Amino acid sequence: MAASFDSFTLLHVPRDQNERVDLLAKLASTRRRGLQQSVIHENLSAPTIDKPEIQHNERRETWMDPIIEYLKYGKLPDDSAGSLKIQKEAPKYTLIEQHLYRRGFSYPFLRCVDNDEALYVIQEIHEGICGTHIEGRALAGKIAQAGCYWPTLKTNCMDYVKRCDRCQRFADVHQAPPEQLHVMASPWPFHxxxxxxxxxxxxxxxxxxxxxxxxxxxxxxxxxxxxxxxxxxxxxxxxxxxxxxxxxxxxxxxxxxxxxxxxxxxxxxxxxxxxxxxxxxxxxxxxxxxxxxxxxxxxxxxxxxxxxxxxxxxxxxxxxxxxxxxxxxxxxxxxxxxxxxxxxxxxxxxxxxxxxxxxxxxxxxxxxxxxxxxxxxxxxxxxxxxxxxxxxxxxxxxxGQRVIHRDFEVKDLVLRKITLGAKKNKLTPKWEGPFRITGRVGKGAYRLEHLDG
Known part of the structure; x- marks a missing residue:
């Protein structure tokens, strides 16, 4: 057969790069006699057509439900204390297109949000595109100016800032002393x-x-x-x-x-x-x-x-x-x-x-x-x-009049102030850690260890 060509070149193709020819060879060897058509088998791991499915979402009760029920249907809670509270608070709220709003002072109407929506609002304003990790009260005020409200707005903002890692690492160093001044004196000469x-x-x-x-x-x-x-x-x-x-x-x-x-x-x-x-x-x-x-x-x-x-x-x-x-x-x-x-x-x-x-x-x-x-x-x-x-x-x-006591317990996680010698530039964090407290030394001092021991 080689004599029929003026010149030719033989190329060796590895098996893993010649899948189609390899598959044809396997089909040829497994084909039954009398059958002139080949069948290609493929394993499917997922359905090839879309089927309608039902997703079950359980609605959780929110702090807004009793107020909405009262404004819509005049329904009150069974207990007398809760009923009086709803009747007293309801005039501060109104329904606009099925959404609950609170009449505010910084904004005419503040949209009421549930816990999940509140967490998103805090995260976006605190550390989102326009966020600069502002402090708790300023964060709460900015959320109110953005037109959102929930009853524990300020408390949630303060807690979120306290748990924010970046806010803690770059927080200002406390100027108020944490411990009383201990006088060092000698009871007798040359002691x-x-x-x-x-x-x-x-x-x-x-x-x-x-x-x-x-x-x-x-x-x-x-x-x-x-x-x-x-x-x-x-x-x-x-x-x-x-x-x-x-x-x-x-x-x-x-x-x-x-x-x-x-x-x-x-x-x-x-x-x-x-x-x-x-x-x-x-x-x-x-x-x-x-x-x-x-x-x-x-x-x-x-x-x-x-x-x-x-x-x-x-x-x-x-x-x-x-x-x-x-x-x-x-x-x-x-x-x-x-x-x-x-x-x-x-x-x-x-x-x-x-x-x-x-x-x-x-x-x-x-x-x-x-x-x-x-x-x-x-x-x-x-x-x-x-x-x-x-x-x-x-x-x-x-x-002692300026002292603000800061007590910690064993196993508490704390941050430690970075010394002046360890600071590299103005953008270096002021605190490092976290560390785990392993014991009390006394007079406001503690023994620390790294989390990995």
């Missing part, structure tokens, strides 16, 4: 210390450029030491030398969440000495304001003592601390030196311009007076403590 790292400063001899500062919450006494590096080991040695060896073991040390303070080395050191570590919240560093305040005092004193030779700040540091220790504190009314040692320190001006205690000095009488001062020191400290606590209590009472 509680605040520690902080200050710097960097201009490089000084010894390659020092940082300053580690601790302050006693009761006496306001400050200890500081310049450092070249800030490591957990340096923090450990500083606490031992400046606090433990000078004033005894403290009960509590307050710090921020710096790696030097939260490291395992510092934690084990404090645990061995039974010192409780308290860390301030990242979102609320003011909780360690007692340690931050001396930083401003030291910085202001150093700036004013030199101008050009910035590297001399290490040499000037003792004078700045001495000035602070011998100056009456604004909250206690006493100098940190007197609250610590029981008597006022002798300062250079009392030598340059003799004071009574220098001109009338007698060794025996001075010894006796110093002992008397130590006996009276406890009373001086108590008065200083009251002077410090009284203004804090007044501030706490005034602060």
């Amino acid at each position: 509680k210390w605040g520690i902080d790292i200050f710097g960097p400063f201009p490089m000084a001899p010894g390659q020092v450029k940082f300053l580690m500062v601790v302050v006693d919450y009761f006496t306001k006494w400050i200890e500081a030491e310049p450092m070249s590096t800030i490591t957990a080991e340096r923090v450990k040695r500083f606490i031992w030398k400046k606090i433990v060896c000078c004033f005894g073991l403290p009960t509590e040390i307050v710090s921020d969440n710096g790696t030097q303070f939260a490291s395992s080395i510092t934690a084990k050191f404090c645990q061995d000495l039974h010192i409780r570590q308290s860390f301030t919240s990242v979102e609320h560093p003011q909780a360690n304001g007692q340690a931050k305040a001396p930083n401003r005092v030291i910085l202001r004193g150093l700036r004013r003592r030199f101008e050009e030779a910035k590297g001399r700040w290490v040499e000037e540091l003792p004078q700045v601390l001495w000035s602070y220790h011998t100056t009456p504190h604004s909250t206690t009314g006493e100098t940190p030196f007197r609250l610590t040692y029981g008597s006022e320190a002798m300062i250079p001006v009392e030598i340059g311009e003799p004071s009574p205690r220098t001109t009338l000095f007698e060794t025996a009488a001075n010894e006796e007076e110093l002992r008397i001062n130590l006996d009276l020191l406890q009373e001086v400290r108590e008065i200083a403590h009251i002077k410090e606590y009284a203004p804090k209590a007044r501030v706490a009472r005034k602060y």
